[in-house]
Amino acid sequence: MTVVYNFSAGPATLPGTVLNRAREELLDWHGSGMSVMEMSHRGKEFMSIAQQAEADLRELLVIPADYHVLFLQGGATSQFSMVPMNLLRGRQQADYINTGAWSKKAIAEARRYCSVNLAASSEDSNFTTVPPVDNWQLDPAAAYVHYTPNETIGGVEFDAIPETGAVPLVADMSSTILSRPLDVSRYGLIYAGAQKNIGPAGLTVVIVRNELVGEVLDGTPSMFNYQLHAENGSMLNTPPTFAWYLAGLVFQWIREQGGLEAMAEVNQRKAGRLYEAIDRSDFYNSPVDLRYRSWMNVPFTLADDSLDAEFLIQAGNTGLLNLKGHRSVGGMRASIYNAMPEAGVSALIDFMAEFERSRG
Amino acid sequence: MTVVYNFSAGPATLPGTVLNRAREELLDWHGSGMSVMEMSHRGKEFMSIAQQAEADLRELLVIPADYHVLFLQGGATSQFSMVPMNLLRGRQQADYINTGAWSKKAIAEARRYCSVNLAASSEDSNFTTVPPVDNWQLDPAAAYVHYTPNETIGGVEFDAIPETGAVPLVADMSSTILSRPLDVSRYGLIYAGAQKNIGPAGLTVVIVRNELVGEVLDGTPSMFNYQLHAENGSMLNTPPTFAWYLAGLVFQWIREQGGLEAMAEVNQRKAGRLYEAIDRSDFYNSPVDLRYRSWMNVPFTLADDSLDAEFLIQAGNTGLLNLKGHRSVGGMRASIYNAMPEAGVSALIDFMAEFERSRG
Numbered sequence: 001m002t003v004v005y006n007f008s009a010g011p012a013t014l015p016g017t018v019l020n021r022a023r024e025e026l027l028d029w030h031g032s033g034m035s036v037m038e039m040s041h042r043g044k045e046f047m048s049i050a051q052q053a054e055a056d057l058r059e060l061l062v063i064p065a066d067y068h069v070l071f072l073q074g075g076a077t078s079q080f081s082m083v084p085m086n087l088l089r090g091r092q093q094a095d096y097i098n099t100g101a102w103s104k105k106a107i108a109e110a111r112r113y114c115s116v117n118l119a120a121s122s123e124d125s126n127f128t129t130v131p132p133v134d135n136w137q138l139d140p141a142a143a144y145v146h147y148t149p150n151e152t153i154g155g156v157e158f159d160a161i162p163e164t165g166a167v168p169l170v171a172d173m174s175s176t177i178l179s180r181p182l183d184v185s186r187y188g189l190i191y192a193g194a195q196k197n198i199g200p201a202g203l204t205v206v207i208v209r210n211e212l213v214g215e216v217l218d219g220t221p222s223m224f225n226y227q228l229h230a231e232n233g234s235m236l237n238t239p240p241t242f243a244w245y246l247a248g249l250v251f252q253w254i255r256e257q258g259g260l261e262a263m264a265e266v267n268q269r270k271a272g273r274l275y276e277a278i279d280r281s282d283f284y285n286s287p288v289d290l291r292y293r294s295w296m297n298v299p300f301t302l303a304d305d306s307l308d309a310e311f312l313i314q315a316g317n318t319g320l321l322n323l324k325g326h327r328s329v330g331g332m333r334a335s336i337y338n339a340m341p342e343a344g345v346s347a348l349i350d351f352m353a354e355f356e357r358s359r360g
Numbered sequence: 361m362t363v364v365y366n367f368s369a370g371p372a373t374l375p376g377t378v379l380n381r382a383r384e385e386l387l388d389w390h391g392s393g394m395s396v397m398e399m400s401h402r403g404k405e406f407m408s409i410a411q412q413a414e415a416d417l418r419e420l421l422v423i424p425a426d427y428h429v430l431f432l433q434g435g436a437t438s439q440f441s442m443v444p445m446n447l448l449r450g451r452q453q454a455d456y457i458n459t460g461a462w463s464k465k466a467i468a469e470a471r472r473y474c475s476v477n478l479a480a481s482s483e484d485s486n487f488t489t490v491p492p493v494d495n496w497q498l499d500p501a502a503a504y505v506h507y508t509p510n511e512t513i514g515g516v517e518f519d520a521i522p523e524t525g526a527v528p529l530v531a532d533m534s535s536t537i538l539s540r541p542l543d544v545s546r547y548g549l550i551y552a553g554a555q556k557n558i559g560p561a562g563l564t565v566v567i568v569r570n571e572l573v574g575e576v577l578d579g580t581p582s583m584f585n586y587q588l589h590a591e592n593g594s595m596l597n598t599p600p601t602f603a604w605y606l607a608g609l610v611f612q613w614i615r616e617q618g619g620l621e622a623m624a625e626v627n628q629r630k631a632g633r634l635y636e637a638i639d640r641s642d643f644y645n646s647p648v649d650l651r652y653r654s655w656m657n658v659p660f661t662l663a664d665d666s667l668d669a670e671f672l673i674q675a676g677n678t679g680l681l682n683l684k685g686h687r688s689v690g691g692m693r694a695s696i697y698n699a700m701p702e703a704g705v706s707a708l709i710d711f712m713a714e715f716e717r718s719r720g
Contacts, residue, residue, distance in 0.1 A: 004393030008400040011601055019395055023386040027379055033364030033679065035379055037560040037606070040368040040682055073433040073562060074583055077597035081581030109582055195598055200397040202433060202562040202600025219579045221441030222469055223434055237437035238555055240562025240600065241371055246397070319393065322400055 005344035008322035009152050009297060009335040010175065010196040017256075018249045018339075036245045041238050046245075050234075053248030060251060060260055063184050063207060070206040070226065071234040071244050076102070076174050078224070079191040079204065080109035083146065083170055085220045086213055086227075087189065088114055091143035095119040095167070097136065100127040100151035101328060102172060110146070113217060117142060127154040129289035133162050144168045144188055150176035150294050152196070153326045155286075155333065157294035161186045168212060175296050177205070178254060179338060180264035188212050196296070197337045199247035202240045254338065263338050270336050270345045271295040277349045283356040287329075301331035307359055308332070318351050320344075365704035368682035369512050369657060369695040370535065370556040377616075378609045378699075396605045401598050406605075410594075413608030420611060420620055423544050423567060428590040430566040431604050436462070436534050438584070439551040439564065440469035443506065443530055445580045446573055446587075447549065448474055451503035455479040455527070457496065460487040460511035461688060462532060470506070473577060477502060487514040489649035493522045504528045504548055510536035510654050512556070513686045515646075515693065517654035521546045528572060535656050537565070538614060538698060540624035548572050556656070557697045559607035562600045614698065623698050630696050630705045631655040637709040643716040647689075661691035667719055668692070678711050680704075 006013040029036050032045050039046040054069050063069060072078070083106075084094060094114050096107045098121035110116050117139045120131035138145060145164045150157040152175040161183065162169065168188025177192040184190065184207060194203035206226065213226040222228055228236050254263060275293055278284045278300045285301045286293065302308055308331065315323050325331040336345055366373040389396050392405050399406040414429050423429060432438070443466075444454060454474050456467045458481035470476050477499045480491035498505060505524045510517040512535040521543065522529065528548025537552040544550065544567060554563035566586065573586040582588055588596050614623060635653055638644045638660045645661045646653065662668055668691065675683050685691040696705055 006394055006398055008398065008403070010598065011398055011400060013398050014395065019387055019397075023383055026383040026386060034366055034681070035374065037379075038366055038368065038371055038373050040371060041561065043368070043682065073435070073438075073600075075433070075597045078433075078581065078583045081583065085581075112579065193598060200600075200602050201401065201598045202603055217579065219472065219577065221438065221445070221581070221584060223438045223441065224581060237435045238371065238553060238561045240433075240560075240603070242560050242602070243562055243600070321394070322403065 004319040004321050005340065005347055006321045007334045007336065007340070007348070009326070009333060010193070011201045012196050012335055012337050013339045014199070015250065015253045015339045018246065018253050021249055022246060037242045039241065041235055041241050046241055049245050049248055053244060053251060056248065056251035056255060057205070060178065060254055061182055061184055061207070066210050067184065068206075068208050068210055068213065068226070068230040070208070070229045071239055071247070072204045072206055072229060073202060073240055075193045075201075075204055076172055076191060077105070079172065079206070080106045081113070082224045082226065083144070083189065083191070084110045084113035085217045085224055086215075087168065087170065088143045088217060089212075089215045091141065093117055093139060093142050095138050095142040095145040097121070097131065097145070097147040098123060099130055099148055099156055100154040101326075102151055102153070102174075103148045106146055106148070106172060114143070119145065122156070127151065127156060128287050130156060130158055130292045136162070138164060138167065140167070142167050144170045146170045146172075148172045150296055152297050152335070153329060155288050155294040155297040155299040156292050157296070159291060168209070178260065178263065179267050179296055181260040194243060194247055196335070199250050200243045203243035203247055205247070266342065267295045267336075267338065270340065270342055271298065273349060274298050274334060274336065274345055277352055281356055283360045284352060296337055297333060297335050299325055299329060299331060299333045305330070310359070311355055314355060315351055318347070320348055320351055364679040364681050365700065365707055366681045367694045367696065367700070367708070369686070369693060370553070371561045372556050372695055372697050373699045374559070374606075375610065375613045375699045378606065378613050381609055382606060397602045399601065401595055401601050406601055409605050409608055413604060413611055416608065416611035416615060417565070420538065420614055421542055421544055421567070426570050427544065428566075428568050428570055428573070428586070430568070430586065430589050431594040431599055431607070432564045432566055432589060433562060433600055435553045435561075435564055436532055436551060437465070439532065439566070440466045441473070442584045442586065443504070443549065443551075444470045444473035445577045445584055447528065447530065448503045448577060449572075449575045451501065453477055453499060453502050455498050455502040455505040457481070457491065457505070457507040458483060459490055459508055459516055460514040461686075462511055462513070462534075463508045466506055466508070466532060474503070479505065482516070487511065487516060488647050490516060490518055490652045496522070498524060498527065500527070502527050504530045506530045506532075508532045510656055512657050512695070513688060515648050515654040515657040515659040516652050517656070519651060528569070538620065538623065539627050539656055541620040554603060554607055556695070559610050560603045563603035563607055565607070626702065627655045627696075627698065630700065630702055631658065633709060634658050634694060634696065634705055637712055641716055643720045644712060656697055657693060657695050659685055659689055659691060659693045665690070670719070671715055674715060675711055678707070680708055680711055
């Protein structure tokens with residue numbers, strides 16, 4: 001088997017033990033004679049898988065009892081519409097914070113449903129930092145405040161949960177959920193596409209305070225109605241069963257690693273070592289404000305960008321895959337989610353040093 | 361490994377060779393060192409998988425070049441909204457045919473977006489037949505005609521494609537697509553949840569004539585806009601990559617079986633043998649009009665329904681799983697999609713005869 005480290009931003013590397021377990025069970029789950037993919041979603045076998053996954057996620061994130069946990073389809077892009085369609089609740093405006101590419105997509109979609117108050121933006125700094133919370137121009141009449149705690153493309157991450165008073169806080173946590181402990185009670189709604197820290201693509205987790213759901217805009221498709229999903233235990237229609245099962249295996253794996261405190265310790269160390277390698281050299285550069293550097297997505301550039309192509313080719317030859325930065329920012333990006341082992345980060349750091357020696 | 365035959369209506373049994381192949385490739389796809397689940401959807405590896413799957417589906421169904429083929433999320437339930445949101449194109453009404461539980465769901469959702477003309481219904485016959493096409497009250501001003509060629513719950517299937525003149529025909533083919541050759545050119549739009557004849561749950565295939573897309577109702581979420589998906593090659597956002605890959609393996613398997621003509625021959629034979637077993641006995645009964653009996657979903661009852669529970673227990677002990685009929689019709693249902701081997705149907709017929717001997 002080819003040994004590689006895959007730094008893709010998502011879909012992303014999965015824990016080896018999870019993939020091995022999925023492989024072992026692929027033809028016959030627990031003696032049922034069926035693959036999980038073949039099970040009726042309403043049968044006792046899959047129901048036990050689904051319930052265990054939700055219970056494990058609730059335990060990992062210490063989700064309060066008055067929150068629904070939904071396992072949906074459609075990715076964050078669906079949430080960009082679902083959030084206003086469900087959370088406006090008769091209000092005409094919502095606050096949005098613009099910290100990069102994913103914020104902008106959320107804002108563009110929300111503008112189709114309400115008046116967006118751009119309460120803060122770091123666009124002036126080319127999204128290399130986070131707008132200081134003290135300067136946010138929040139609207140007390142807003143239905144909610146939406147922000148993106150970690151920008152996958154820019155590699156900018158909030159270091160604290162913003163205070164929004166009585167206005168519900170909504171977060172796109174696709175690229176940071178489960179990377180560390182989280183105070184869910186501070187949020188009205190959290191959503192995350194699975195394909196970074198949860199499992200395979202095609203699953204979206206939504207955690208929402210019960211009292212916020214139940215009223216939708218006219219014309220909201222039934223599939224975009226949180227309340228209907230909640231009433232049906234995320235089985236309003238056939239859910240993405242195999243992705244849900246994989247997510248459950250990932251939750252178990254995180255528990256086996258020691259939970260979110262342990263993940264945070266490893267993630268902070270991995271990111272710290274990589275940023276240190278970048279900072280100690282003039283050959284490499286990180287554009288991001290020190291305070292807001294992401295633990296999950298580490299963009300960096302080469303001082304001489306004519307070497308970019310050669311860097312990527314040699315990295316690929318060494319088994320370090322998908323390091324090319326997003327086309328909108330250029331350079332490199334190493335996504336180092338929970339499932340990236342420390343050995344992968346070490347291999348990248350070693351390669352970077354070697355490449356610098358040979359070309360610097 | 362436990363040997364079973366799984367008659368679930370969906371998610372449903374998958375071809376053994378497909379699952380074996382998926383298992384072999386689960387940790388390392390073609391020497392890439394990555395699971396398909398871990399691949400960037402925009403990388404060359406997954407792009408090749410996605411393109412091959414589309415090419416194989418186009419070849420199997422002989423899809424004309426002026427049709428988009430979309431690989432989406434959200435199941436038929438999302439399509440119930442997407443169809444009117446995209447295909448009304450300024451018109452106020454659409455024709456719907458009611459042949460059972462899934463038709464009714466499509467109708468209920470469409471009513472939220474337009475005036476539904478119920479052009480025909482078989483509700484009077486308790487959905488055991490199809491309303492004669494000659495008596496349909498089609499509206500020439502309708503934006504489209506929607507019908508359900510195969511009703512998964514009732515086991516009723518059309519034996520011909522209805523003629524709707526210039527009005528585009530739209531079909532929910534979730535439980536019949538790929539069961540036999542199909543003249544796609546007769547349709548404006550075909551959709552199908554994958555979890556019956558295509559692959560695992562979480563993927564939805566849409567085949568739509570190019571000229572029908574581009575205009576949507578105000579407030580349509582971007583994820584519900586066919587045109588945006590078409591422009592982005594079904595990668596408006598991260599697609600359900602693993603389900604797409606599995607679908608591709610299923611398409612290859614169908615090609616290896618001899619294509620849709622070969623599938624049709626086997627499917628007709630499987631269904632014919634099962635209906636024959638039901639009809640030759642007074643112990644079992646099929647409620648469905650002979651002419652419209654489904655090849656895919658075979659509901660049947662026991663003359664003495666007090667034996668239902670015992671039938672299901674003994675069947676389960678024999679490895680014949682998920683034969684319980686839908687709660688809305690009772691009795692039994694054997695779903696015998698493409699992937700159900702003839703040996704499975706034989707085992708069911710043998711068991712039915714043995715159960716009748718012991719209890720009849």
